[in-house]
Amino acid sequence: MSKFKKKKGGDLPAISTASLPDIVFMLLFFFMVATVMRDSTLMVVNKLPAADQIQKLDKKDRVMYIYAGKPSSRYQDKYGSSARIQLNDKFASVDEVGAFILAERASKRQELQNVLTTALKVDSDTKMGLIQDIKQELRKVQALKINYTTRVGDYTQNLN
Amino acid sequence: MAKRSAPEVNAGSMADIAFLLLIFFLVTTTIETDSGLNRKLPPMEDQVDPPIIREKNIFTVLVSKNDQLLVEEELADISDLRSLAIAFLDNGGGVGDEACEYCQGERDEASSDNPDKAIISLKNDRETSYKVYIAVQNELVAAYNDLRNREFERLFGTELGINYVEAQKQYDDPRTNTERKELLKPKLDQVKAMYPQKLSEAESTKLN
Numbered sequence: 001m002s003k004f005k006k007k008k009g010g011d012l013p014a015i016s017t018a019s020l021p022d023i024v025f026m027l028l029f030f031f032m033v034a035t036v037m038r039d040s041t042l043m044v045v046n047k048l049p050a051a052d053q054i055q056k057l058d059k060k061d062r063v064m065y066i067y068a069g070k071p072s073s074r075y076q077d078k079y080g081s082s083a084r085i086q087l088n089d090k091f092a093s094v095d096e097v098g099a100f101i102l103a104e105r106a107s108k109r110q111e112l113q114n115v116l117t118t119a120l121k122v123d124s125d126t127k128m129g130l131i132q133d134i135k136q137e138l139r140k141v142q143a144l145k146i147n148y149t150t151r152v153g154d155y156t157q158n159l160n
Numbered sequence: 161m162a163k164r165s166a167p168e169v170n171a172g173s174m175a176d177i178a179f180l181l182l183i184f185f186l187v188t189t190t191i192e193t194d195s196g197l198n199r200k201l202p203p204m205e206d207q208v209d210p211p212i213i214r215e216k217n218i219f220t221v222l223v224s225k226n227d228q229l230l231v232e233e234e235l236a237d238i239s240d241l242r243s244l245a246i247a248f249l250d251n252g253g254g255v256g257d258e259a260c261e262y263c264q265g266e267r268d269e270a271s272s273d274n275p276d277k278a279i280i281s282l283k284n285d286r287e288t289s290y291k292v293y294i295a296v297q298n299e300l301v302a303a304y305n306d307l308r309n310r311e312f313e314r315l316f317g318t319e320l321g322i323n324y325v326e327a328q329k330q331y332d333d334p335r336t337n338t339e340r341k342e343l344l345k346p347k348l349d350q351v352k353a354m355y356p357q358k359l360s361e362a363e364s365t366k367l368n
Contacts, residue, residue, distance in 0.1 A: 013165050026182045049291040051298040053305055057194040058334060119194060122290050129286030131293075139204045148294060149196035155298045158291035159238065 044069035044086050049124040050153030057147055062116055064104045064143075066097065068130060069123025083126045085134065094130075097137040105143075117145045124158060197297055202361075216270055217277045219248040223296055225287030238295055245303035247271075249278050249355065262311060262354060275307070279358045300359060307355045316347050324351055 044067050057063055067086040071079040075091075084091045087100045105113055118138055122131060138146065221241070222230040229236050231244055252263025254273030263275065272278035280300055284293055305325055312324035320327065330336050331344045 011165070013168055016168060022179070026179075029182055049294040051197055051294055053197065053298050053301040054195040055198050055328070055332065057196060058332065063194070117198070119196065121194075124289070124291035124294070126290045127286060128284050128288040128290060128293055131290060132284075132286065135201055139201050142203070144201040144203060145198070146201060147194075147196045147198050148297065149194050150294060150298075152195065155238070155295040158295040 041089065042067065042086070043072060043075055043089075043091065044084060045072050045123050045125075046121055047124050048121065048149060048151045050155060050157040051148075051150040052152065052154060054150055054152065055147075057117065057119060057149070061108070062112055063147075064101060064116060064118050065121060066100075066118060066134060067121045068134065069126055083123070083130050085130070094133045094137060097134055098141045101138065101141045101143045115145075116143065117147050118143050119147045119149045121149045197294070197301060199297075213277075213279060214273075216253075217272050217279060219245065219272070219278065219280045221280065221282045221296060221300070223282075223284040223288045223292060225285040227289055227292040229296070238292075238299060241296065241299040242303050242306070245280065245300055246306060248280075249275050249303060250307055251278070262314075264310075275355045276353075279360055281360045283361075301357075304355055304357050308351050311354050312347070312351045315351070320344075320347075324348070 046067060046069050068083060069086075070076075070081055070083050071091070079091055085094065085097065086092065087096060092100065101118065105116060108116060120131065120134065135146070138144070220230075220232055224230065229238055229241065231241060236244065247265060248271055250263050250265035251268055251271040252260035252265050252274055253267050253269050253271050254260060254277070258273040258277065260274035265271075282296065282300070308324040312327065317323075322330070327344050327348055331341055331348060
């Protein structure tokens, strides 16, 4: 009978931690690969519309981003629920777009300044009036190359 | 009985399992790249005298504030837009200098003369929703791409075995070598010239 009792008394062997670094590195690598770097936090609802005749927007350093949409739920009591423009980290009005584009353009390398594209990341429920205003501002500062950023999908997804 | 501790679990294979998982995630995760519809805005300077365009060479698409579609003054469904646009662009109704020998359309007198003359005019209301606008843009781009694909395959299909969209994608890919790019460039330009993308966007109105 004493057989069982004795086992209880023996102290627990330490769990080998030799593989812990492996696990940590695995996680590290996974997040390194899967994370998309985004320099600004999104303050607007940004459900992109679907399209399938799309072209890739490869070189990230040649792109300027303009977000638009309804402020996300935690900003709604402060900024209301009508669609707004987001530039970098803050909400902006339409007439600030031009200055933003000029500042972004000036911050890029000389040889890239003429090949910049403006990516419009606009929520699918936004009205065209706001986008029209943005486009008008972009024309004023000669930022004529634009890209309506979409997700991949059939156009019929936009219709309901 | 001698005091016995539990045998230590062999952790030697843990690293293998970890690497297996790592490789699995590496293979299955795709790095998200943005993609979308590329457009070019018209420059700001106002034209002194706008060129005279004949009514039959303009294909009007109007999206109302209720997201309804008016194509050539008739109510249309968005699923028909692509075929309507193709029929218009590919019509080739012109004669003499304006004839289009590669067009396969109906050659209707009342529709466009040739793809170079054909202009699609897109109008939208300020209340039009963005998603419908994108759907319309998508279908109009699709019409051009369909026609360009057809011509690209007819001209270079046997040589390259790819269509226009794939060729353009290869050309845009930074990993494609310059040799390949130089091979594709004149071919792409030729097909683009056959069906130039003439999509005019009027400033939106508050009317209707």
